[in-house]
Amino acid sequence: MSVSTVSTVAADQFVCAPLPVLGRDVTVPLVTGGEVTYAALDYAASAPALQRVWDDVAAYAPYYGSVHRGAGYLSQLSTDLFENARKTVAQFLDCRAEDQVVFTRSTTDSLNLLARALPADCQVFVFETEHHASLLPWRDARVTCLDAPRTPERAVATLERALAGRDPHGPALVCVTGASNVTGELWPVRELAAAAHAHGARIVLDAAQLAPHHPVSVRDLDVDWVAFSGHKLYAPFGSGVLAGRADWLREAEPYLAGGGASRTVARRADGSVDVSWHESAARHEAGSPNVIGAYAVASACTALTEAGFDDLVARERYLIRRVRAGLAEVPEVRVLSLFGDDAPRVGVISFVVAGWNSSHFAAALSAEYGIGVRDGLFCAHPLVRTLLGGDPQSQGECGAPEAAPGEKSLNAIRVSFGAGTPDEHVDRFVAAVRELVRDGAKWTYRTEDGRCVPAV
16 A cells, blocks of 8 residues: 555545554464464654665675775775764754764663763753653763652743752753653644753753654754664664754764764873774764665664654554543553643554553464553653652552562553555554453453463
């Protein structure tokens, strides 16, 4: 089905067809017998690769060579492709002319790189609502962890109060997500950036959950850096991006020391080594770069841009409405939210089910219905515990991941979807939730290595 194909949803509403992704026809066995087409509803962890991206990578694969290293044709071709991928990503993010695009392994890697580049005595402000990738890297800085706000306006006010009390002469950085990996809710990035800059601080945007769902403009949002991962952006390989201001990156010691990051190396008479480092993005890309991964990210950026974010956003909002409406019809289901039901969001929804341990419920969705979701704390432990209120859940028939000291086990279920999700997958998910709550699981489950699995 082509990207331009549309289907009528209502008399005045049209949505584009899902983009072709790998795995859309994969079948999986059910414990109750037979097979079913797999419903991949864990996009927030890793989105399936776009077929377009996979085809582009496959076409290039026979031609790849060492980047920045060789005079041969394939090396030159690969170098051009790698550097053009950098330009494509910069265009996708609407970067400023002076910004750098550094290829990394992931969002986590990108933010750890930036953490290594912080000036001395930098103060970092981060909400407790962040994914661990943006909550934990700042160990060598003075970190102020802000309470979870309950409205976007409170988020801005909370940050302004915190920044007003800081040393106005020292460096400061605000780290904030664009879209929550737990609730899917969009954060007021532009307003937070304005507050940060008004108080002399800089801001980095964790766009891991935002970039696959919405256009991200560095200029329009006025952020200093943006980080995201290829594997959430429909690219199949382990690449990430850190894009933004060059000065802190240029002044910092290289993230990794080695070939590619060094411009010249000379041995001293005393046996030590003098090194001058590149001032470009190469300064933090030591070693042989993942050229295929970078190309895959660039291909995904191009594919999403050409598909049209307006259409993709409209279709995702349509799917979100269908899922939320279906869950609202099941009284036992409680959807987790910071900002309320009316908050704009991407296709990420977390919930708990009264009387069920979340690990048990997710295992039943997989084993009995062929539906892949996520359960647990989603690498955002403080946020999920805040949303659950610290109240112990009913354990159901199957145990859950180990609890923190002094707590009973807490975990939730997350369903997430995006540009490649067919209507049938979300409809099957809603029907399965309704049936499980009404009739219970058809199979017996047990705990194995902290996971709930079907008993055999």
